[in-house]
Amino acid sequence: MSDQTDLIAIAGLTVKFGGLTALDDVFLKVAPNSVVGLIGPNGAGKTTIFNAISGLVEPEKGSVSFEGKNIDWPKPDELAKLGIARTLQGVGLFSGLSVLENVMMGADSHNKSNFIRDMLGFSPKFEKQLEDRAHEALAWAGAAHAAFLEPTELTYPDSKRVAIARALVMKPKLLLLDEPAAGLGQDEIDQLAALIKQLKRQCAILIVEHHVDFVSEISDQVYVLNFGKVIASGDFNTVKRDPAVVAAYLGTNVDGQEIGGSHA
Ligand SMILES: Nc1ncnc2c1ncn2[C@@H]1O[C@H](COP(=O)(O)OP(=O)(O)O)[C@@H](O)[C@H]1O
Ligand SMILES: [Mg+2]
Known part of the structure; x- marks a missing residue:
């Protein structure tokens, strides 16, 4: 119970x-x-x-x-x-998006196609808020320095930090x-x-x-x-x-x- x-x-x-x-x-x-x-x-x-x-x-x-x-x-x-947010066993970041964009996607249920569709419809104000939150989450997870890298450029420990940041972005x-x-x-x-x-x-x-x-x-x-x-x-x-x-x-x-x- x-x-x-x-x-x-x-x-x-x-x-x-x-x-x-x-x-x-x-x-x-x-x-x-x-x-x-x-x-x-x-x-x-x-x-x-x-x-x-x-x-x-x-x-x-x-x-x-x-x-x-x-x-x-x-x-x-x-x-x-x-x-409720989760990280996947392994890392599961999308290549072709920056680390920051990957973290921003965490606010959109880990769904790439929805994310891009919604991005196009986002107001600039909302996008800025989301970006601020993604920076904040990266800082929390100890990966602020990686925001503008591509996932393929990350060290393995940083990729784990980014995966956590992506889960944290939705608070x-x-x-x-x-x-x-x-x-x-x-x-x-x-x-x-x-x-x-x-x-x-x-x-x-x-x-x-x-x-x-x-x-x-x-x-x-x-x-x-x-x-x-x-x-x-x-x-x-x-x-x-x-x-x-x-x-x-x-x-x-x-x-x-x-x-x-x-x-x-
Ligand atoms: N989608 C799935 N289809 C079939 N078997 C699965 C699936 N997911 C997990 N299993 C099986 O269920 C059992 C538990 O798996 P899992 O929860 O991944 O274990 P753990 O995370 O503790 O290592 C394992 O025998 C695994 O092979
Ligand atoms: Mg397991």
Whole structure:
């Protein structure tokens, strides 16, 4: 059940792809201005949760409510209006547009053709406002210097920053980040952690990530998914000792330390 303190509440969510049950009766909540980490082995169903929230896959059962209202099967523009933004696993910037234009598109539901159509119809005042917001979002994400580059000219860490800026431009209430630290070095992961801690003052964040030190540092709550089921949830230090979690991570703790003394 959702209560008034939840920003988003997922209840009994079940998603099937043919014979494969990708999500099996998943319950998950995110409170406003909190960071919730979603971890679990590859194929556990983490991205599918994002896809179900954003209306890209149709659940077999269950519900997603946002600020107390059901949002089953939202269209991209509805998501944006609700205040939910996501980055894609990988980066997904459009070449042929500047970084700034890519970020401006974030305000238009990640839809290139709509964006261009709407751009032609935009009033100069609106376009200027959008441009200002895109600059602001780039600054937030630590990529102000990249505004006038093409996506192909970006370093990999900058392309990740730009992807976050694109999600921030619409000032979301909930930000969904899918593996934002993938492929980053330790310094860049530390910068990302600092950014997320700042962003939390403005929005809630649901984050899928494999770097468990990073997840433990930034998350208020962690959910562990395995074979489509939530096998544990709570604060990271409790969850990492949960026997089901230890088993899912094949005898190592989620933070990579071997457990048990036999190999010590
Ligand atoms: N569109 C799809 N069609 C068929 N199978 C899918 C689709 N999306 C995901 N899956 C399958 O669902 C399971 C969960 O995938 P996913 O949510 O991407 O896992 P994770 O993000 O945790 O690695 C995997 O077995 C994956 O192959
Ligand atoms: Mg994934």
